[in-house]
Amino acid sequence: xxxxxxxxxxxxxxxxxFWTPAAPASAWADDPRTPALxxxxxxxxxxxxxxxxxEPAWIGVSFAVGRAGRHQLGAALTAWLRGHEHLRSxxxxxxxxxxxxxxxxxxxxxxxxxxxVFADGASARRQIEAFFDRRADPLGWPQMVFATVEGxxxxxxxxxxxxxxxxxxxxxxxxxQIRAALTGRAEGRAGPTYLDFGAEERDLxxxxxxxxxxxxxxxxxxxxxxxxxxxxxxPLGTSGTPLAQRSxxxxxxxxxxxxxxxxxxxxxxxxxxxxxxxxxxxxxxxxAGERPLAAIGLANTRTGPWRSAPGWFVGLHPVRIPAAxxxxxxxxxALAAAELRRRGPGPGSSPPHIxxxxxxxIRPRFVVSYIDVRRVAGTPPQRGxxxxxxxxxxxxxxxxxxxxxxxxxxxxxxxxDTPVARANVExxxxxxxxxxxxxxxxxxxxxxxxxx
Numbered sequence: 359x360x361x362x363x364x365x366x367x368x369x370x371x372x373x374x375x376f377w378t379p380a381a382p383a384s385a386w387a388d389d390p391r392t393p394a395l396x397x398x399x400x401x402x403x404x405x406x407x408x409x410x411x412x413e414p415a416w417i418g419v420s421f422a423v424g425r426a427g428r429h430q431l432g433a434a435l436t437a438w439l440r441g442h443e444h445l446r447s448x449x450x451x452x453x454x455x456x457x458x459x460x461x462x463x464x465x466x467x468x469x470x471x472x473x474x475v476f477a478d479g480a481s482a483r484r485q486i487e488a489f490f491d492r493r494a495d496p497l498g499w500p501q502m503v504f505a506t507v508e509g510x511x512x513x514x515x516x517x518x519x520x521x522x523x524x525x526x527x528x529x530x531x532x533x534x535q536i537r538a539a540l541t542g543r544a545e546g547r548a549g550p551t552y553l554d555f556g557a558e559e560r561d562l563x564x565x566x567x568x569x570x571x572x573x574x575x576x577x578x579x580x581x582x583x584x585x586x587x588x589x590x591x592x593p594l595g596t597s598g599t600p601l602a603q604r605s606x607x608x609x610x611x612x613x614x615x616x617x618x619x620x621x622x623x624x625x626x627x628x629x630x631x632x633x634x635x636x637x638x639x640x641x642x643x644x645x646a647g648e649r650p651l652a653a654i655g656l657a658n659t660r661t662g663p664w665r666s667a668p669g670w671f672v673g674l675h676p677v678r679i680p681a682a683x684x685x686x687x688x689x690x691x692a693l694a695a696a697e698l699r700r701r702g703p704g705p706g707s708s709p710p711h712i713x714x715x716x717x718x719x720i721r722p723r724f725v726v727s728y729i730d731v732r733r734v735a736g737t738p739p740q741r742g743x744x745x746x747x748x749x750x751x752x753x754x755x756x757x758x759x760x761x762x763x764x765x766x767x768x769x770x771x772x773x774x775d776t777p778v779a780r781a782n783v784e785x786x787x788x789x790x791x792x793x794x795x796x797x798x799x800x801x802x803x804x805x806x807x808x809x810x
Contacts, residue, residue: 364487364516364746367420369479372509375428376471376489379439379500381446385465389458392556393449397670398456399710400522404496405451414748416494417526418518421533421743425512426540428470434539435504435515436468444523444552444669448499460553468504482507490518491748518746521670523552526729526759527658528668529745534737552669562705575700576716579652579676588653590724590756591646592786595778600751604775608787610760610794611767619767619798626688628695631728633797634760634767635694636687638726639679641789645782650680654720656727659707666735673707675700677726687797723755730762741765747772756783767794 393401400415407413423431439445440463447460476482486505493503502519517532550558579588611619616630623633639651659673660666679697681690701707713720732738745761750772756779759770769790773783 364418364420364483364490364518364748367483367744367746369420369483369486369516370507370509370511370514371477371479371482372507373475374473374482374485375506375508376473377432377435377504377506378469378471378493379446379503380467380469381461381465385461386459387462389447389460389553391458391553392560393456393458394552394556394559394670394708395710396672396708397449397522397556400670401449401456401496402451413751414491414494415496415521416490416518416748417521417524417529418490418494418516418746419529419532419743420514420516420746421536421740422512422514423537423540428506428508430540431506431513431515432468432470434536436466438536438539439468439502440464440466442551442668445500445502445519447553448501449522451497458553476507479507486516486518487748490516494518494520494748496520496522516746518748523670524668525658525670525672526727526745526761527660527671527731527734530729530731530734530739531668531736533739533743538737550663550667552664552667552671555664555667555669555671559705559708563711566706573715575676575678576712579654579678580716580718582652582678585718587720587722588724589754590773590783590786591642591649591652592782593778594754594756594774594782595776596754596774598753600753601774601776603750603752603755603772604780605747605770605772606783606787607768607770608791609766610769610791611798613764613766615795615798616762616766619794622687622797622800623691626691628691629698630730630762630767632691632694632698633687634728634794635677635679635697635726636681636690637790637793637797638758639681639690639694640683640685640687640793641786643681643683643685644789644793645785648682650678653677653724653726654722656725657701657707658729659705661705672709673701674709674712674720674722675707687793687800725755725757726760727758728760728762732762732764739763 446466447458449456449458473485489505501523505516507514619633620630623630642649642651655675655677657673657675659671679693709720756773761768771783773779
């Protein structure tokens with residue numbers, strides 16, 4: 359399952375329909391539940407920019423559902439929305455805090471807008487992207503909208519949501535859940551929801567141990583970056599002015615190679631995640647002259663009753679892994695595994711909490727993320743299901759997303775759209791791919807029987 363900008367993804371030709379959740383104003387009710395720290399921060403930051411400021415911050419997913427009739431699809435999407443409480447709720451920023459308002463499930467309906475037939479997918483894609491930019495808004499409702507393209511091979515669904523209410527694990531759950539809803543099997547999730555998480559998060563944070571062991575690793579990472587956050591290890595050709603970010607995608611390993619890579623990582627005392635970090639560290643040493651991998655890691659923070667809950671459960675973790683060019687994979691995996699073990703409890707790693715703990719605003723510049731979509735709750739994504747993100751402008755940010763599926767390990771990046779950045783990010787990605795392939799192939803060689 360790849361992660362790419364909608365502008366870089368394939369959209370079929372066909373009839374385009376927009377689907378917008380709606381509800382009567384009288385159905386809204388005040389909800390006393392405290393918002394999650396990261397969602398509250400996200401909404402208050404958007405509100406502080408003012409009503410005239412527009413910066414799309416949605417992520418989404420696209421997937422095929424076969425020859426589903428429009429009425430059948432509308433009923434499935436409606437049932438699915440009604441089953442997810444946090445998607446029928448909104449935060450209203452007020453001075454000093456945010457007020458939550460929530461709809462009852464039965465109040466939610468879907469409004470259709472037939473946008474016409476598009477003979478080429480590029481035109482339909484531009485319409486979908488503009489629709490998501492307008493409607494997936496952190497300050498209003500709905501925060502998740504849909505588009506469908508009825509093509510010659512069936513219907514493709516596009517879902518776009520403000521990043522404040524979904525994360526990558528949530529997106530990975532969506533295709534299977536909506537396909538199930540099409541067969542009449544949509545059910546509300548049992549147990550607490552993301553709306554219940556806010557108060558629980560604050561309670562858990564209050565019980566975390568305090569002391570230098572909670573901040574030392576962060577302070578060391580920031581000190582190495584001269585008080586800021588780590589930067590990409592190669593020049594990007596930027597001057598500080600926000601630039602359009604470019605996306606790139608590469609499959610690092612196919613399914614069989616990914617299985618060998620996982621076995622090599624386990625044999626070295628780590629997980630596949632540790633193996634991937636090791637490859638990034640080896641790539642850094644290879645292309646940047648023996649520098650350690652220094653970055654901020656994104657991690658899924660679901661624990662206990664939240665393990666299958668949709669929402670935005672993302673934490674930040676400092677990552678620093680030394681390596682030398684050509685260093686053994688096994689030894690670097692051991693270092694990466696030790697780095698992963700330093701991660702604190704999930705609820706204690708939300709960006710607002712980290713910033714408060716360190717008494718400085720954390721603004722990530724070089725970010726790495728790894729998710730295994732085979733382990734999401736429900737049915738894993740199918741081949742062709744694609745995570746999407748909005749276009750982004752930024753001065754010097756590089757994000758690297760690595761995804762493990764049944765079909766292999768996939769790497770997606772976004773980075774400043776400059777000639778220098780395009781060349782240097784490609785160098786880094788190729789070095790990472792070489793390290794991963796070498797580890798997978800080396801394990802295959804080790805597994806071969808020795809000739810008599």
